[in-house]
Amino acid sequence: MAKNTASTSKKAAGKWKKPYELTNPDRIVRGHGLPDLLLPTEPSTIGRDKIDAAIAAVIARRKSR
Amino acid sequence: MFEAIVFAVNDIGFRAKCARERLDSSQVRLHKIAALISASRYSIHDLSRTALDDVNSLPRFNMPLELGMDLGCKYFHPNCADKSLLIFDSEQYRFQKFVSDLSGQDIHQHANDPKTAVMRVRNWLRTESGKTGISGGAAVYARYEAFRSELPDICEELNLDIADLAFADFSYTIVRWLSTHKI
Numbered sequence: 614m615a616k617n618t619a620s621t622s623k624k625a626a627g628k629w630k631k632p633y634e635l636t637n638p639d640r641i642v643r644g645h646g647l648p649d650l651l652l653p654t655e656p657s658t659i660g661r662d663k664i665d666a667a668i669a670a671v672i673a674r675r676k677s678r
Numbered sequence: 679m680f681e682a683i684v685f686a687v688n689d690i691g692f693r694a695k696c697a698r699e700r701l702d703s704s705q706v707r708l709h710k711i712a713a714l715i716s717a718s719r720y721s722i723h724d725l726s727r728t729a730l731d732d733v734n735s736l737p738r739f740n741m742p743l744e745l746g747m748d749l750g751c752k753y754f755h756p757n758c759a760d761k762s763l764l765i766f767d768s769e770q771y772r773f774q775k776f777v778s779d780l781s782g783q784d785i786h787q788h789a790n791d792p793k794t795a796v797m798r799v800r801n802w803l804r805t806e807s808g809k810t811g812i813s814g815g816a817a818v819y820a821r822y823e824a825f826r827s828e829l830p831d832i833c834e835e836l837n838l839d840i841a842d843l844a845f846a847d848f849s850y851t852i853v854r855w856l857s858t859h860k861i
Contacts, residue, residue: 661854667832668828672858
C-alpha cells in the first residue's frame with residue numbers, strides 16, 4: 614500500500630500540467646448568446662440560482678420604478 | 679480598477695482567473711499563482727500598485743515577482759511561447775525606476791483610470807486572440823458601469839457585504855449578469 618502511494622505521488626509530482634488546460638471544462642455556461650464563458654474554478658459560495666434570482670429581483674425593481 | 683478589468687475580460691468572452699478565487703489555505707500562494715500562470719494564455723500584470731508602504735517604506739513587490747514568473751514561463755517552456763502579456767503601469771516610464779530591465783517592453787499606461795484600462799484590455803484581447811464580434815471599449819465600459827450600478831442591490835438581495843465580496847462570488851455574479859444582459 615505504501616509502495617503504491619509513493620509511486621502515485623512521484624508520478625503526480627513529475628507530471629507537467631498541459632499549458633492552458635482548463636481545470637473544469639464542464640463548467641461552461643452555454644446558451645447566453647455570448648461566447649462560452651467559464652465560471653471560476655472555485656464555485657461560488659452562493660449558488661447560481663440565488664444569484665440569478667437576485668439579479669432578476671433587481672431588474673424587476675428597476676423596471677417598476 | 680481590478681473589478682473593471684475582471685468585468686471586461688468576462689464581457690469580451692474570456693474567463694478571468696485570480697489567485698484570490700481559491701480560498702484553500704493549505705495551498706501555498708505562490709503555487710496557486712504558478713498554476714494560474716501555466717494555465718493562462720493571456721495574462722494582465724498591473725504594476726501601478728508597486729508603491730512604498732507607509733509603515734515600512736518598502737515597495738510592495740508581488741506584482742513584479744508574478745510578472746517575472748510569467749515571463750519565465752513564456753521564455754523557458756516551449757509550449758508557452760505563444761503566451762501574451764499585457765503589462766500596465768499608471769504613468770509612462772515609472773516602471774523604469776524600479777524594474778529597469780523591463781525597458782524595451784511595451785508597457786501600457788492606464789493613468790489609474792478604469793475606462794482607459796478597460797479600453798486597453800479590450801484592444802489587446804481583440805488583437806492577440808483574433809476574436810471577432812467584440813464590442814468596442816467604450817461599450818464594454820458602459821456595460822461595466824451598468825453592472826456596477828446594480829451590484830449594490832444584487833448584494834443586498836443576497837445579504838452580502840459588497841466591500842467583502844469573495845472573488846469567486848464577484849466573478850460568478852458578473853457571468854450571470856452578462857447572461858441576463860445580452861448585447
